Amino acid sequence: MVISHFAAAAVWGIDVLGSWPALVDVTIDRASGGRSGGTLQRHALGVAHRRRVPFGRHEVTTPAQTVLDLARMLPYVRAVSAIDQALWIGRPRGPLATAAEISDILERTPVARGGRRARRALAASATLSANVRETHMRLLVVALGFPIPRLQERRTLPSGRCVFGDLYFPDADHWLEIDGRGKYTSPEYTRGRTPAAVVIDEKNRENEIRREVRGFSRLEATDADHPQRVYDVLTADGLRSSKPRPRAGDSVLR
Structure with missing residues (x-):
């Protein structure tokens, strides 16, 4: 067969x-x-x-x-x-x-x-899409009228830490992180650290990134199933869309 x-x-x-x-x-x-x-x-x-x-x-x-x-x-x-x-x-x-x-x-x-x-x-x-949810979010934000993002944006922070952004909108200098919950619980990512230690390290990382860019957003991977939520978070964080907010039930991605 x-x-x-x-x-x-x-x-x-x-x-x-x-x-x-x-x-x-x-x-x-x-x-x-x-x-x-x-x-x-x-x-x-x-x-x-x-x-x-x-x-x-x-x-x-x-x-x-x-x-x-x-x-x-x-x-x-x-x-x-x-x-x-x-x-x-x-x-x-x-x-x-x-x-x-x-x-x-x-x-x-x-x-x-x-x-x-x-x-x-x-x-x-x-x-450069590391997982299926990154692909989903990338396609969704473009369908919602936001600029076409770059994937896996690489920056070296003043502390020397090298970071990668899931989606980055260069014209707006806006950084988007897409987190799955496994990031805080899976042994693959925690590497022996407690969830609390992971959260603290991630918050310190976010604070450093925020000082280097004009805009910063964080979404959960499953938020891609809720276009209105993604639209609201990104616009509230200062990223502009060329389209109006989708209505409930709108088929954003076809």
Whole structure:
């Protein structure tokens, strides 16, 4: 079998925005039919033109093929977040794929459903989004009318500390931090420190950054699910938008 889609993403360590499916995705020949059952979700898309590599007794689609397959079927934000994960240059062993590689597969594949959707997602992708929530927030702030931000802005503070901002708006000199709660509780980030010590260190870091920029905002990662909240926080902190505040129920990201 050819392991593909979400299952292949799990194999490669490509995170997805939203919930993971309960079934394991496999791609099969078109003539085989796409009926699913048991633990498998079968995609009768054909395997001849799919880029894949050995995976035990089976095969798995390459990272580029995997995110392209996902981008063809997922909504815009989820599609971009999957591509960003493959392109992320901050991975310990480097990115899993390049935009050129994904584009090459897209253009060489025979006519397939979802090509326009995938091209749009690829055009919006970036190499510096460290996680899917950063991608979500980046796309949201632009859709809300705020300036296009730079990712992972690097500064060396007067204390000598080197810091990176999740999103930075250069024209406004505005710094945006996007925090998940794991930052204060996960051993990966606390590194033996108590949550209180992490909070104090983060507050000292924030105070230093605030003295170096004109504007500073902090949002939780899950705030991206609430466009009005993001709009209110950023405008209250002095960042200007070219659009009015979204109304409740508005579909900001399509």
